[in-house]
Every structure is written in structure tokens, then in C-alpha cells.
Amino acid sequence: MSRKLTTRDETSLPNSGPLGQFNDQVASWTRRLVRPAGVHRGAGRMVVALLLAIALFTVLNPRVFLSPINLQNIAVAAPEIGIIAIAMMLVMLTGGIDLSLVAIANFSAITISTLHTAIAANDPDLANNLGIVIVLAGIAVGMLGGAFNGFLVSVVGITPILATLATMQIYNGMAIVWTGGSTLYGAPAVLGAIGQAAVANIPVLFVIFIITAVLVAVLVNRTALGRMIQLEGANPIAARYSAIPRRMVLMKTYTVGGLIAGLAGVLFLARNPTASADYGSSYVLLVIVIAVLGGTNPTGGFASVFGVVLATLTLQVVSSGFTAIRLSSYEYAIAQGVILIAVMIFDAVSSRRTKRPKKTNRAPRAGASTPQTALTRT
Amino acid sequence: MVLLRRFRGANNEGVLALVLLALIVAMSIANPTFFSLNTAFSILRSSIVPVIFALGVLIVVITGGIDVSFAAIAIFAGYSTVTFCLNAGFDPGLPGIFAIAIGVGAALGFINGIVIAQFSLPTLIVTLGTQGVFFGAMYTYVGASYYADLPRSMAALATSNLFDVTTDTGRAYLHVLVVPVLLLCLAVAWVLKRTMFGRSLYAIGGDIEAARRAGFQVKRTQISVYMLVGALAAIAGVIHIVLSRSANPRDLVGGELDIIAAVILGGALIFGGRGSVIGTVLGVLLVQVIKNSLLLVGVPSAWLRTAVGVLLVLGVGVQAIAAHRDSRRMRVIQDLDAEHKQEQKVGS
Numbered sequence: 001m002s003r004k005l006t007t008r009d010e011t012s013l014p015n016s017g018p019l020g021q022f023n024d025q026v027a028s029w030t031r032r033l034v035r036p037a038g039v040h041r042g043a044g045r046m047v048v049a050l051l052l053a054i055a056l057f058t059v060l061n062p063r064v065f066l067s068p069i070n071l072q073n074i075a076v077a078a079p080e081i082g083i084i085a086i087a088m089m090l091v092m093l094t095g096g097i098d099l100s101l102v103a104i105a106n107f108s109a110i111t112i113s114t115l116h117t118a119i120a121a122n123d124p125d126l127a128n129n130l131g132i133v134i135v136l137a138g139i140a141v142g143m144l145g146g147a148f149n150g151f152l153v154s155v156v157g158i159t160p161i162l163a164t165l166a167t168m169q170i171y172n173g174m175a176i177v178w179t180g181g182s183t184l185y186g187a188p189a190v191l192g193a194i195g196q197a198a199v200a201n202i203p204v205l206f207v208i209f210i211i212t213a214v215l216v217a218v219l220v221n222r223t224a225l226g227r228m229i230q231l232e233g234a235n236p237i238a239a240r241y242s243a244i245p246r247r248m249v250l251m252k253t254y255t256v257g258g259l260i261a262g263l264a265g266v267l268f269l270a271r272n273p274t275a276s277a278d279y280g281s282s283y284v285l286l287v288i289v290i291a292v293l294g295g296t297n298p299t300g301g302f303a304s305v306f307g308v309v310l311a312t313l314t315l316q317v318v319s320s321g322f323t324a325i326r327l328s329s330y331e332y333a334i335a336q337g338v339i340l341i342a343v344m345i346f347d348a349v350s351s352r353r354t355k356r357p358k359k360t361n362r363a364p365r366a367g368a369s370t371p372q373t374a375l376t377r378t
Numbered sequence: 379m380v381l382l383r384r385f386r387g388a389n390n391e392g393v394l395a396l397v398l399l400a401l402i403v404a405m406s407i408a409n410p411t412f413f414s415l416n417t418a419f420s421i422l423r424s425s426i427v428p429v430i431f432a433l434g435v436l437i438v439v440i441t442g443g444i445d446v447s448f449a450a451i452a453i454f455a456g457y458s459t460v461t462f463c464l465n466a467g468f469d470p471g472l473p474g475i476f477a478i479a480i481g482v483g484a485a486l487g488f489i490n491g492i493v494i495a496q497f498s499l500p501t502l503i504v505t506l507g508t509q510g511v512f513f514g515a516m517y518t519y520v521g522a523s524y525y526a527d528l529p530r531s532m533a534a535l536a537t538s539n540l541f542d543v544t545t546d547t548g549r550a551y552l553h554v555l556v557v558p559v560l561l562l563c564l565a566v567a568w569v570l571k572r573t574m575f576g577r578s579l580y581a582i583g584g585d586i587e588a589a590r591r592a593g594f595q596v597k598r599t600q601i602s603v604y605m606l607v608g609a610l611a612a613i614a615g616v617i618h619i620v621l622s623r624s625a626n627p628r629d630l631v632g633g634e635l636d637i638i639a640a641v642i643l644g645g646a647l648i649f650g651g652r653g654s655v656i657g658t659v660l661g662v663l664l665v666q667v668i669k670n671s672l673l674l675v676g677v678p679s680a681w682l683r684t685a686v687g688v689l690l691v692l693g694v695g696v697q698a699i700a701a702h703r704d705s706r707r708m709r710v711i712q713d714l715d716a717e718h719k720q721e722q723k724v725g726s
Contacts, residue, residue: 344497
């Protein structure tokens with residue numbers, strides 16, 4: 001953890017003289033080129049896993065698995081899960097977790113559906129014209145939900161897992177009360193059009209997913225806020241002594257997470273013009289699985305958006321591959337759990353192996369772990 | 379003042395008891411039918427399964443972990459035991475049924491424990507994974523059908539009551555299974571307070587590294603903790619099947635977070651090292667009373683989830699703010715002391 005940071009810091013020290021500066025520039029370019037493949041272990045590993053999964057199911061049942069409809073289905077089903085996983089990754093980057101993301105997404109979808117139905121009852125044309133505004137209102141609701149999470153975590157100081165556990169219950173409960181437990185029908189026509197449309201055979205939903213991923217990647221890797229989020233997650237004590245405004249960073253992270261979840265709610269509706277309080281209840285687990293598979297460190301500090309995108313695709317491929325070879329969704333649930341635990345064990349074993357050469361292994365590790373536990377208690 | 383502090387308890391149990399009492403009084407005033415033996419017994423009956431789950435969660439939370447797979451373990455153990463008995467066509471009697479279920483539950487808990495302890499992985503994520511595995515495995519390998527006929531010994535237990543009181547509002551029954559639950563609570567409280575094993579749980583939850591250096595067998599303890607949770611969950615699973623008089627594989631899973639919320643409300647610290655059986659039982663009772671009273675006041679039961687969520691935010695939020703203030707206050711006292719000394723020096 002600390003090793004990675006120091007090497008990066010050393011190489012980014014400015015050299016004196018114009019030639020030195022040029023040298024630095026070239027070095028940083030090459031590093032940018034090499035980094036995606038080399039540094040992010042999550043991404044590199046997921047490329048292999050994705051190819052393996054595709055190869056496996058192609059061999060087992062090529063006729064069904066490689067059919068255009070199946071591939072189309074993967075590209076349409078992956079975005080909503082992937083976008084929530086990206087939001088989860090962002091929050092995990094600060095060392096937190098957000099269990100309420102799926103509830104927020106449903107809340108946003110319900111808001112859009114209700115607003116549309118209410119306006120359409122008086123004037124259907126007006127409702128379709130206002131489609132964009134209604135969608136933005138839904139996303140704003142998601143953002144508000146995220147901001148409340150951020151308030152509880154940063155200002156009140158509740159542990160993220162408890163705060164979002166509670167808000168998950170609250171948002172979900174409110175959604176149940178609002179819908180009366182039934183499924184709402186109706187969504188702006190714009191969304192239906194987006195859900196059906198495709199650019200060069202690639203569904204627009206998938207394009208939205210990729211755009212979101214790129215935007216979040218830019219936020220994390222190229223902005224000051226992104227760097228502060230990473231540092232806060234990597235070492236909160238060091239972040240505090242570096243005058244990183246913890247409250248502001250957490251507040252913004254959870255708000256952005258809520259915003260992205262709101263967008264996922266829009267995709268729910270675009271795929272299927274229905275909204276209900278308990279849609280995608282299995283996503284809560286799935287999204288954490290995807291984030292961790294994609295190389296996100298659950299204790300914070302390290303993550304790769306590219307890895308999360310690949311992990312989403314891999315799990316979607318496995319899911320549809322299981323259907324192609326006629327395995328049940330319960331067997332898919334087993335596979336999910338086994339993959340998650342296997343990857344975590346693999347990570348734990350490989351990180352232990354890199355630490356082993358030092359004979360005085362115990363002392364530095366112990367020293368590193370005590371301040372962390374001390375911090376989580378304050 | 380001392381008396382007040384003692385009543386408040388180490389984990390705010392007294393405050394919780396007062397809240398519970400206030401709620402009961404308020405409900406009884408709002409709706410006199412609430413205050414009856416009937417309601418009391420039915421609340422007790424509906425708390426039987428949550429209390430056993432909560433004891434298991436409490437033990438894990440004290441060690442600084444969290445377990446979300448207990449509901450999957452419970453239904454796996456209970457359902458597969460019933461399936462086994464029905465398919466084999468013999469009834470091993472209540473002790474036999476509980477023994478089989480506890481064995482299955484402890485074995486599943488052992489899987490959790492060995493993965494968590496051996497590789498020191500985050501408990502939440504491991505148990506999320508195993509939850510999916512256990513649930514999927516039950517459906518794939520044990521079965522997915524609903525059994526309305528239980529083995530005879532279980533069916534007999536379902537209808538046996540401890541008390542059978544006739545009051546003016548009707549007959550009130552107290553189910554006999556309240557007794558073993560009470561014994562279980564006492565046993566867990568005794569283990570936590572009076573045995574080396576119990577104290578080692580608090581030590582690990584307080585600071586795992588300190589516990590290791592003090593000579594506690596951290597890995598072994600962690601594995602036995604998750605086995606114990608599996609065993610408790612299995613008991614709860616069998617009792618749930620007995621009380622609902624049917625074995626439905628879709629039951630229980632999905633309610634994990636409500637139980638965890640009740641345990642946290644009961645004063646257990648999510649980081650570990652704090653928590654008591656009394657607080658946990660009060661937390662579960664509080665949630666059950668709210669569940670019961672919402673209906674009586676005329677609030678739709680759909681609000682229950684929101685109510686539990688709000689309660690959790692309030693409970694944990696107050697704790698967090700208090701902890702924040704405490705840490706600040708300590709610093710101020712130190713500063714004052716330092717200033718005081720400096721003044722003395724200047725004065726002399």
C-alpha cells in the first residue's frame with residue numbers, strides 16, 4: 001500500500017533544467033500509457049477472466065451463447081448493474097460502503113414514474129415534452145438521497161455501513177409506502193426511445209454506461225477531489241494531517257454516489273417502463289461482488305473504474321452463459337459467492353507472498369494495523 | 379447520581395429500557411386494547427426467533443465482525459433437517475432434530491470462520507458471499523418445495539403452550555419455546571461475562587493485535603465464534619419452522635438487516651468490544667413492540683422499515699455525537715491542566 005505511493009511520488013519529483021523537464025514529461029506520458037495494463041491488478045486480471053468466461057461458454061454452447069440476441073441482452077442488462085457498481089466503487093474508495101444505492105435507484109425510478117403519470121393524466125403531450133425535466137428530477141432525488149447519506153457519515157459521524165443500512169431501510173420503506181407495494185407503470189417516452197435505440201448495433205444504454213465510467217475515471221484520476229478521495233481511503237490519518245477536508249470529501253463522494261445511483265434508476269425505467277420498491281433486491285450483493293472483483297480494495301484507497309466495467313461484463317457473461325447451458329439462477333448465486341471468496345483469498349495469499357521476504361514481517365505489519373484500528377474507533 | 383449512572387448501564391441499557399417503557403405506556407394510553415396479556419404474549423412469541431438470531435449477531439459484533447449469512451444458515455439447517463427426516467421417513471425426536479440442525483449449522487459456520495480467520499478477510503464481504511452460496515446450495519441440492527406436514531415431534535411442539543390464561547379479552551397463550559430462549563440468553567450472558575472464551579471475544583473486538591500479543595488464540599476463537607453463530611442460527615431455523623408449522627425455503631432470508639439493526643440499537647458497538655445480552659434483548663423487544671403498535675395505532679405496516687431505519691439513525695447518531703463530544707472534552711481537560719500548571723509556574 002505505502003510502497004505504491006512512495007514510488008509514484010519519487011518519479012513525479014520535478015527535475016531541474018529544460019532537458020530534465022522534457023524527460024519528466026516523456027516519463028509521465030509513458031507511465032500513463034503503461035499504467036492501465038500494468039498497475040491496476042484488478043483490470044489486468046479481469047481481462048483474463050472475461051476472455052476465459054467468453055471462451056468457456058462459447059465452447060460449451062456456441063449456438064445460444066454467441067447468438068446476436070444473447071450478446072444484445074448482455075449489453076442491455078449490464079449497464080444498470082455496472083453503473084451502481086461504479087457508485088459503490090467510488091464510495092469504497094474512501095473506505096466506506098453504501099448499502100442504500102439500490103434503494104436510491106428505485107426511489108429515483110419511482111419518482112420519475114409517478115411524476116410522469118401525474119402530469120400525463122392531465123396532458124399526455126406535456127408529459128412527454130417535459131420528459132427530460134422529469135428525468136432530471138429523478139436524478140436530483142437520487143442526489144438528495146446520497147447527500148443525506150453524506151450528511152450522516154461526515155457531519156454526524158455514523159459509520160458508513162450503519163448509516164447506509166439505516167437509510168436503505170428508510171428509502172426502501174418510503175418507496176413501499178409510496179407505491180403501496182405495487183408496481184408502477186409509465187415512463188416518459190424519451191426513456192423508452194433511449195432503451196430501444198442503438199448506435200452501430202451497440203445499445204445506447206451501453207454507451208451511457210461507458211460514458212459514466214469514463215467520467216468517473218476522470219473524476220478519480222484527474223481531479224483534485226479524486227486524489228483527495230483516494231488519499232482519504234488509503235490512509236485517513238495521513239489525510240487528516242495533510243489538511244484534506246474530510247467532511248467535504250465524504251459529503252461530495254456520497255452525493256456523487258447518490259447521483260450515479262439516480263442515473264441507474266433512470267436506466268431501470270429505460271429498460272422497462274415499470275418501477276417498484278423491491279426491484280433488483282439481489283443487486284445489493286451483486287454490486288459489492290462486482291466492485292471487489294474489479295480490484296476495489298474494500299478498506300479503501302485503491303480501485304479501478306476499468307476493472308469494475310470489466311467485472312460487470314464478466315459477471316453478466318457468466319450469468320447469461322449459465323442460462324445458455326441451462327443452469328438455474330441459484331447455481332449462479334453459488335457461482336457469484338464462490339468467485340467473490342476465491343478472488344478475495346487469491347488477493348490475500350498473493351499480497352502475503354509479496355510481504356514474506358522480510359524476516360521481520362510481523363513487526364511492521366502490526367505497526368501498520370494498530371493506527372488503523374485506532375482511527376476507526378475515533 | 380451514582381444510582382442514575384448505574385441504572386444507565388455500560389451500554390445505555392437503562393435508556394433503552396426507559397424508551398421501551400415509555401413506548402408501552404404511550405401505546406396503552408393511545409389504544410387501551412394494547413395493554414393486555416394477549417398482546418404481551420404475542421410480542422414474546424414473535425420475538426423468539428429474532429432474539430436467538432440477535433444473540434448470534436451480538437457475539438460476532440462483539441468480536442468486531444459482522445455476519446449477514448446467519449439467516450441463510452438458519453433456513454438451510456432447518457429446512458434440510460426437515461427434508462431429511464421426511465424423506466428418510468423417521469422421526470428422531472426433538473433432541474435428534476435439534477442435534478442434526480445444529481451440526482449442519484455449525485459446519486456452515488465453520489466455513490465462514492475458516493475463510494475469515496485463515497486469510498483475515500473483511501467479514502461483511504465474506505459472509506455476503508457465503509450467504510449466496512448457502513442459499514443457492516439449498517435450492518440446488520436440498521430442494522425447493524414447501525412442506526406443510528412436519529415430523530410428528532415438531533408438530534406436537536408447535537401447539538404446546540406454557541400458560542393458557544383466560545382473560546376478558548380472550549384466551550392468551552404463552553408458547554413453551556419462550557423457556558429455552560430465556561435459558562439460551564442466560565447461557566450466552568454467562569459465557570460472555572464469566573468465561574475465558576467470552577472475555578477473549580471482548581478482547582479481540584477491542585483490539586485484535588493487542589489480544590494476539592496478550593496471548594489469545596485469535597484464529598481459533600474466531601472460528602469457534604462463527605461455528606457458534608451457525609449453531610445458534612440453526613436452533614432459530616428449527617424453531618421458526620416449528621412456530622410457522624411449515625418448512626418454506628423462502629422464509630427468513632432477507633430479514634438479516636433488521637436483526638443487525640436491533641442488535642446495534644441494543645448498544646453493541648459495530649467496531650467490537652462492547653455489547654450485552656440485556657441490551658440486545660431490549661433492542662429486539664423494542665423493534666417487535668414498534669412492529670405491533672404501528673398496526674394498532676392505524677399506521678400501515680409498510681412504515682415499519684422506515685421506522686426501524688429512523689430509529690437506527692437516531693440511536694447510532696446520538697452515540698456518534700456523544701463519542702465525538704467525549705473525545706473533544708478530554709482534550710479540553712488536558713489543555714486546561716496544562717494551562718493551570720503554566721499559570722502556577724508563572725505565579726511561583
